[in-house]
Amino acid sequence: MTRIKNIYDLAGISSFGRWALIIAAYYGGTQLGQLLILESNLASPVWPPSGIAIAAILRWGYRVGPAIFIGALISSDWGGSAYLPILASGLISTSEPLACVWLIRSFILEPYPFDTAINVLIYCAIGLLVIFFATTFEVGINLTTGLVQPEDFVETWYTWYLGNYTGYVLVAPLLLT
Numbered sequence: 675m676t677r678i679k680n681i682y683d684l685a686g687i688s689s690f691g692r693w694a695l696i697i698a699a700y701y702g703g704t705q706l707g708q709l710l711i712l713e714s715n716l717a718s719p720v721w722p723p724s725g726i727a728i729a730a731i732l733r734w735g736y737r738v739g740p741a742i743f744i745g746a747l748i749s750s751d752w753g754g755s756a757y758l759p760i761l762a763s764g765l766i767s768t769s770e771p772l773a774c775v776w777l778i779r780s781f782i783l784e785p786y787p788f789d790t791a792i793n794v795l796i797y798c799a800i801g802l803l804v805i806f807f808a809t810t811f812e813v814g815i816n817l818t819t820g821l822v823q824p825e826d827f828v829e830t831w832y833t834w835y836l837g838n839y840t841g842y843v844l845v846a847p848l849l850l851t
Contacts, residue, residue, distance in 0.1 A: 700745025725845020
């Protein structure tokens with residue numbers, strides 16, 4: 675039996691094509707997220723790149739992790755910051771979805787994590803946990819570099835967390851569906 679090729683099926687594109695698609699989507703998601711940044715904050719209440727990264731890894735596996743890292747580096751503001759915090763932020767932005775997907779694959783045995791209500795709850799709980807730690811490190815880096823003032827830490831942390839989790843809960847399922 676021959677399989678009918680769906681023109682919208684992205685499984686058949688090359689590794690280079692996947693990487694290019696992920697980098698472009700990550701960059702575009704960053705630009706969209708930056709449009710939503712609150713006036714007195716560094717963080718966006720919706721951060722599409724976190725959902726784009728989760729969806730890419732769930733769809734194509736851990737091999738696309740370097741593409742996410744490249745997308746995070748390209749999306750960074752290299753003008754006014756030191757290079758080490760930008761590299762650390764890129765590593766955290768890559769490690770977060772990798773850790774989420776590893777935990778999803780460990781606790782949800784089906785290939786698609788949204789088939790049952792319990793799987794959706796597990797998916798949401800994993801995001802709550804992993805994004806908590808990633809957000810703490812990200813905002814901590816911005817605190818040490820002076821981009822976030824100590825009095826703004828809680829507000830920035832909360833908005834950053836909300837943005838990453840919103841991307842995780844809204845964008846990734848949308849892309850996977």
